[in-house]
Amino acid sequence: MGRASRRARLSILPRQSAAGFGILVALAFGGSAAAQIPPGYKVVVVTESPEYDSSPRINNRGQIVFLRRYDINDRYTQEIMLYDNGQLIRLTDDYVWDSAPDINDDGVVVWSRRMGPNETQEIVRLENGKLTRITDNEIDDRSPNINNLGQIAWKAWNGLGCENSGSELRLFDGTIIVDITANGFSNQGQRLNDLGEILWTRFDFCPKPWESVALFYSNGQTTQPTVGQWQPFTTSLNNKSQAAWMHRVPPDYHHENQIWQAGVTTTLTNWGTNVYLNNTGQIAFDRWHDDTEVWQVWYVVNGGFLRLTDEPVWNVCGEINDRGEVAWERGMYPGDVDIRYMKRLPPGDLNCDDRVDFGDVDLLVLLLTDPGAYAADYPNCDPRLADVNGDGSVNAFDVDPFIELLP
Amino acid sequence: MNTRLYAFLTALTLACAALTAPVAIAGTFTFDGSEGEDWHDPDNWTPPGTPGAGDTAVIPNGLTCKVKSANAVAEIIQVAGTLGLEGYKLTLGSTSGNTTSTIGNGGVIYFKKPSTETPELLVHKTVTFDSTTLGTITARTASGYGPGLISDADDPANSGIILDSATLLVGNFTITVDVTNNGNLRSDGGSDTLTLGGSESPPTNALDGSGAMLASGGGTIRINAMELDGTMTWTVNDGTLWLTDKFTIPNPGSFDTKVRVLDGTLDIDADFLTHGELDFGTAGHAATIKVASGKAAEFNVDD
Numbered sequence A: 001m002g003r004a005s006r007r008a009r010l011s012i013l014p015r016q017s018a019a020g021f022g023i024l025v026a027l028a029f030g031g032s033a034a035a036q037i038p039p040g041y042k043v044v045v046v047t048e049s050p051e052y053d054s055s056p057r058i059n060n061r062g063q064i065v066f067l068r069r070y071d072i073n074d075r076y077t078q079e080i081m082l083y084d085n086g087q088l089i090r091l092t093d094d095y096v097w098d099s100a101p102d103i104n105d106d107g108v109v110v111w112s113r114r115m116g117p118n119e120t121q122e123i124v125r126l127e128n129g130k131l132t133r134i135t136d137n138e139i140d141d142r143s144p145n146i147n148n149l150g151q152i153a154w155k156a157w158n159g160l161g162c163e164n165s166g167s168e169l170r171l172f173d174g175t176i177i178v179d180i181t182a183n184g185f186s187n188q189g190q191r192l193n194d195l196g197e198i199l200w201t202r203f204d205f206c207p208k209p210w211e212s213v214a215l216f217y218s219n220g221q222t223t224q225p226t227v228g229q230w231q232p233f234t235t236s237l238n239n240k241s242q243a244a245w246m247h248r249v250p251p252d253y254h255h256e257n258q259i260w261q262a263g264v265t266t267t268l269t270n271w272g273t274n275v276y277l278n279n280t281g282q283i284a285f286d287r288w289h290d291d292t293e294v295w296q297v298w299y300v301v302n303g304g305f306l307r308l309t310d311e312p313v314w315n316v317c318g319e320i321n322d323r324g325e326v327a328w329e330r331g332m333y334p335g336d337v338d339i340r341y342m343k344r345l346p347p348g349d350l351n352c353d354d355r356v357d358f359g360d361v362d363l364l365v366l367l368l369t370d371p372g373a374y375a376a377d378y379p380n381c382d383p384r385l386a387d388v389n390g391d392g393s394v395n396a397f398d399v400d401p402f403i404e405l406l407p
Numbered sequence B: 001m002n003t004r005l006y007a008f009l010t011a012l013t014l015a016c017a018a019l020t021a022p023v024a025i026a027g028t029f030t031f032d033g034s035e036g037e038d039w040h041d042p043d044n045w046t047p048p049g050t051p052g053a054g055d056t057a058v059i060p061n062g063l064t065c066k067v068k069s070a071n072a073v074a075e076i077i078q079v080a081g082t083l084g085l086e087g088y089k090l091t092l093g094s095t096s097g098n099t100t101s102t103i104g105n106g107g108v109i110y111f112k113k114p115s116t117e118t119p120e121l122l123v124h125k126t127v128t129f130d131s132t133t134l135g136t137i138t139a140r141t142a143s144g145y146g147p148g149l150i151s152d153a154d155d156p157a158n159s160g161i162i163l164d165s166a167t168l169l170v171g172n173f174t175i176t177v178d179v180t181n182n183g184n185l186r187s188d189g190g191s192d193t194l195t196l197g198g199s200e201s202p203p204t205n206a207l208d209g210s211g212a213m214l215a216s217g218g219g220t221i222r223i224n225a226m227e228l229d230g231t232m233t234w235t236v237n238d239g240t241l242w243l244t245d246k247f248t249i250p251n252p253g254s255f256d257t258k259v260r261v262l263d264g265t266l267d268i269d270a271d272f273l274t275h276g277e278l279d280f281g282t283a284g285h286a287a288t289i290k291v292a293s294g295k296a297a298e299f300n301v302d303d
Helices: A003-015 A019-030 A359-370 A369-377 A395-406 B005-019
Strands: A041-045 A052-058 A066-073 A074-084 A085-088 A096-104 A109-115 A120-127 A130-133 A140-146 A152-157 A167-171 A178-180 A186-193 A198-204 A212-216 A221-222 A229-235 A243-249 A254-262 A264-269 A273-277 A281-290 A294-301 A303-305 A314-320 A325-329 A337-344 B028-031 B056-059 B063-065 B072-074 B076-079 B082-086 B089-093 B099-103 B108-112 B121-125 B126-130 B133-138 B148-152 B160-163 B165-170 B174-176 B178-181 B182-188 B191-196 B206-208 B212-216 B219-225 B234-245 B257-266 B278-280 B287-291
Touching: A019 A109, A019 A303, A019 A325, A052 A096, A052 A325, A066 A096, A066 A325, A074 A109, A085 B191, A096 A303, A109 A140, A120 A152, A152 A186, A167 A198, A167 B028, A186 A229, A212 A229, A212 A243, A229 A273, A243 A273, A264 A281, A264 B257, A273 A314, A273 B278, A294 B182, A314 A337, A325 B108, A359 A369, A359 A395, B056 B072, B063 B121, B076 B082, B076 B089, B076 B108, B082 B089, B089 B126, B121 B126, B160 B165, B165 B191, B182 B191, B182 B219, B212 B219
Parallel strands: A052 A314, A052 A337, A096 A140, A120 A140, A167 A186, A294 A314, B028 B056, B056 B076, B063 B082, B072 B089, B076 B099, B082 B108, B089 B121, B099 B126, B108 B133, B121 B148, B126 B160, B133 B165, B148 B174, B160 B178, B165 B182, B174 B191, B178 B206, B182 B212, B191 B219, B212 B234, B219 B234, B234 B257, B257 B278, B257 B287
Antiparallel strands: A041 A337, A052 A066, A066 A074, A074 A085, A096 A109, A109 A120, A120 A130, A140 A152, A152 A167, A167 A178, A186 A198, A198 A212, A212 A221, A229 A243, A243 A254, A254 A264, A273 A281, A281 A294, A294 A303, A314 A325, A325 A337
C-alpha cells in the first residue's frame, strides 16, 4: 500500500463510529490490489482456450460477440463467436478474414468480412440466422457498429486523400446507405448510439505530427466537441449524447479521458484509456499499471472507482451495458487471450448464488425487516436485487413478484 | 431498506479504493492486426487507439505492422514480429531520459522507400535496442528494403542508439546520431552503403562499443563525422570500409578497435591510430589498405 493510501486510511478510519463502517472501509483498503467486484455482480469465465479471443461487445441481454483467431499468425482463421446465456456459439466457420463484430439488443450481429475477387472488406449482418451483405464495393468497409434501431455505421477506407489514408463514415439506416462524411480525411473510431447519433475521430495525417479532432453527428448536423486536445481518440457515445475520448497531455503525454455532453467537457481521469459509457451512469475503462506492466479494467459507479481485475495479465475492456455488466479480454499477448464477463446477478438473488430459489426467501424477509443484519451477513450481495418489481425501492411490493420467480 | 446508508457506504468504499491507486502515465498498446497491417488504424491495437508519445508499442511474433500512412510516435517499441517503416518516420524515445526498446525472438524492423520519402527513425536521447535473441534492423537492398535514415528528433549532439550484443543493423542506412555498437553493424550488398555520421566538423557524434562491424558482399561502410572509440572489431571481407576525412579519435589511449582486412579495401583519409591489431589479407584474395597522402595509419600501437 502506497504512502498516499496509508495516509487516506488513517484519516478516514477514525471517523467511523459504527463497527460496520470500519470493517467495510478496512476491507476496501486491505484489498487495494485485489479485484473489486461491486455487490450484486460476479465474474463469468466466457472462454478459457488457447485461441486468441478479442474485441468483445456486449448487449443489454448479456449476449457477447467476440473475435476468435485460431492461428495467431493467420487472420483468415478469425471467426465470429457468440456467448449467449452460458452457451458458446461459433457464428462463422470458414477460411475468411472476419473482424470487428458488434451486436444489438435484438441479437443482430454485424461485422466486416473480406469478400469478392479483390477480398475487400464488406459489412455483413446476421439476423435470425440469415446473413445479409450490407456493402458491395471495391473499398474496405470496416468496424461496424449496430444500434437498437438496426442502423449500422462503419468506416469506409478508400485510401484516397491526405497520405492515402482516406476513410469516410457511412450509415445504413435500414434501407439505404448514406455518407456521413465526405471530407477526404481519415475518419475512424466511430460510435453509434440509439438516437442515430455518431461520434468519431477525424484524423489529419498530413501535418507532422498528425492531428485529430472528435466530431459529433446529430440530426444531420456535425459539431466538434474537442478544442485543443492533443490527438484525441473517441471511445464511446451513449444514449444521453454523452461522448468520451482519450487524449494525451504534453509534456509527459499522459492519458487523459474526458466526457462531453451538450458542449460541456469534464475530465474523468488522467490515468487510463478506452472509456465506455452506458446509459445508467456506470463507466468502464482501462488503466495501465506500471508496477506489473499490465492493463486492468476499472469501473466507475456513483462517482467512485473500482478496480475490477487484478491478475498480473492484460485485462482490456470491451464494453459495458446498461445493467452495468462489462465484457473484457484477458490474457497474455499474443495468443492466449480469453473473454471475461462481469455479470449482474438476477433480481431476487439475495444470497449471490446466481439463481433465485427458496434459499433467497428468508433473506428477503431479513432484508425487509433488518437491512443492517442483511448487509452484515451478505456484504458482497446487493440488496437492490430485492427490487424485483423494478420500481426503484425495496419494500413489500416486491414480495409477490419475488414469489413468482421461485421455481 | 436504508438506501442512504448503502449509498454512503458504497461511495465511501469507492472513494477509498480510488485513493489506493498508484499513479501511472501512458500505457502499452499491442498490435493485433485484426484489421490489417496499418499502424494508424486504431482497430489494429489493443486497447483500441494508436500508440503515441509516452506509450509503448508491442508488435508480437508473427505479426507485421507497417508505418505506411503517416508518421508514428512511441516512447518504446517491443518488436517480436515485424515493424515496417515504409516511407514515413517513427519517432522513438523520450525527452526526459534514455529508453530501451526490444527486438526479440527474431523481430525485424525494416526500412523501405516506396515513394519519394525516405523512411526515418528519429530518436530522443539514447535509445537502446535490446534483443533477447537475434533482432534485426534492416535497410538491406537485396531484401527489397532501404534506404533508411536514423537521426535525432531534437538534439543532434545528445541523441544516440545502442545496439546490444544480439542486435544486427544491416543495409543502406545513414545514421547521424551516436552509435554504441555492442552488436553487429553490417553492409553486405553491392548496392548498400552504411554511412555513419554527417559532414559537420568537428564531429558531434560518436561511434564506439565492443561489437562487430562488417563490410562484405560488395557492401560499403563509410565513417564520416564520428568520434571513434571503443573496442569493436572491424572486418572487411569483400567490401569497402571507408574512413573519410571527417572522423576523429579524441581519446587515442582508449581506442582499441581491431581491424581485419581479409578481402576488399580499407580506405583511410585521415590520421588513424588504434591499439587494436591489424589482421591483413587472406590467401587467394586481394586485400588493400589505402591511406590518403600525408596521413598516417597505425595499428597495434603500444600503450
